[in-house]
Amino acid sequence: GESVGLHLPTLSVQEGDNSIINCAYSNSASDYFIWYKQESGKGPQFIIDIRSNMDKRQGQRVTVLLNKTVKHLSLQIAATQPGDSAVYFCADFNQAGTALIFGKGTTLSVSS
Amino acid sequence: GAGVSQSPSNKVTEKGKDVELRCDPISGHTALYWYRQRLGQGLEFLIYFQGNSAPDKSGLPSDRFSAERTGESVSTLTIQRTQQEDSAVYLCASSPQGLPGELFFGEGSRLTVL
Numbered sequence: 001g002e003s004v005g006l007h008l009p010t011l012s013v014q015e016g017d018n019s020i021i022n023c024a025y026s027n028s029a030s031d032y033f034i035w036y037k038q039e040s041g042k043g044p045q046f047i048i049d050i051r052s053n054m055d056k057r058q059g060q061r062v063t064v065l066l067n068k069t070v071k072h073l074s075l076q077i078a079a080t081q082p083g084d085s086a087v088y089f090c091a092d093f094n095q096a097g098t099a100l101i102f103g104k105g106t107t108l109s110v111s112s
Numbered sequence: 113g114a115g116v117s118q119s120p121s122n123k124v125t126e127k128g129k130d131v132e133l134r135c136d137p138i139s140g141h142t143a144l145y146w147y148r149q150r151l152g153q154g155l156e157f158l159i160y161f162q163g164n165s166a167p168d169k170s171g172l173p174s175d176r177f178s179a180e181r182t183g184e185s186v187s188t189l190t191i192q193r194t195q196q197e198d199s200a201v202y203l204c205a206s207s208p209q210g211l212p213g214e215l216f217f218g219e220g221s222r223l224t225v226l
Contacts, residue, residue: 032212043116043203043217044155051212089154093211098168099145100215102155 012109019077021106023090028071030092034100035064035075039086047075047088077108085110114138116218118204124224125194133189133221137206144187145205145215146179155203161187162210194225 013019025033031052036044050057050064050073057064063076077084087107091100117136125131137144146158157171161181172178176194181187191198201222205215 034212034214041219043205043219044215045217046214049212049214091155094157094170096168096170097211098160098162099157099171100155100211101157102147104154 008106009104010107010109012111013080015080015082015110015112017080019080019084019108021075021088021108023073023075023103025071025073025092027092027095032093033064033066033073034091036089036091036102037086038089038105044089080110082110082112084108116204116206116216118218118221120221121219122222124226126226127196128193130190130192131194131223133202133223135187135189135204135218137185137187137204138216141206141208141216142184143207143210144181146187146189147203147205148200149203149220150200158189196225199223199225
């Protein structure tokens with residue numbers, strides 16, 4: 001079916017460490033994936049996206065890796081900062097290709 | 113403003129009452145989405161509008177939920193005969209053309225049904 005989930009509900013890191021947030025998906029036909037960040041009391045904010053014809057895409061301090069063989073993607077945040085503390089969601093298309101289906105999220109806590 | 117605007121930001125209502133939530137998308141964005149987010153949960157897709165096409169209502173949880181959009185502008189999500197399980201944050205998002213691509217979210221309308 002179409003479901004997107006994350007391996008861990010919470011992740012705690014020290015400031016300056018690298019963070020890795022994982023996500024597994026079940027829809028093998030998915031060809032587009034996207035990561036969002038949601039700070040407390042706010043709407044989700046776009047971080048980075050990747051199409052299935054790519055294995056890796058880099059942004060500013062973030063990298064998304066896609067492993068289609070095991071239907072897994074990850075978000076890597078370099079030199080994590082307290083401002084990175086938020087809930088991170090991965091998402092992919094629904095079967096109709098009309099909407100994003102979100103996982104439950106990983107809460108990242110960064111301590112100084 | 114330049115972003116997606118939602119109102120009210122908070123709404124407390126009694127069980128059985130009807131509520132209307134409003135979304136003003138970013139000007140020029142043809143696609144508009146409504147999502148529901150229960151406390152501590154992910155986003156649950158409700159409905160999608162794209163231009164003048166028929167909306168994708170596949171995510172609406174019951175016939176108590178409905179939404180309208182006037183052209184490519186304002187959208188209203190209506191919940192009739194509210195139940196306690198309707199308590200959630202209702203998020204609206206818009207995008208220039210739809211997927212694939214970034215969805216721009218509003219801050220949400222927090223609904224509490226007593």
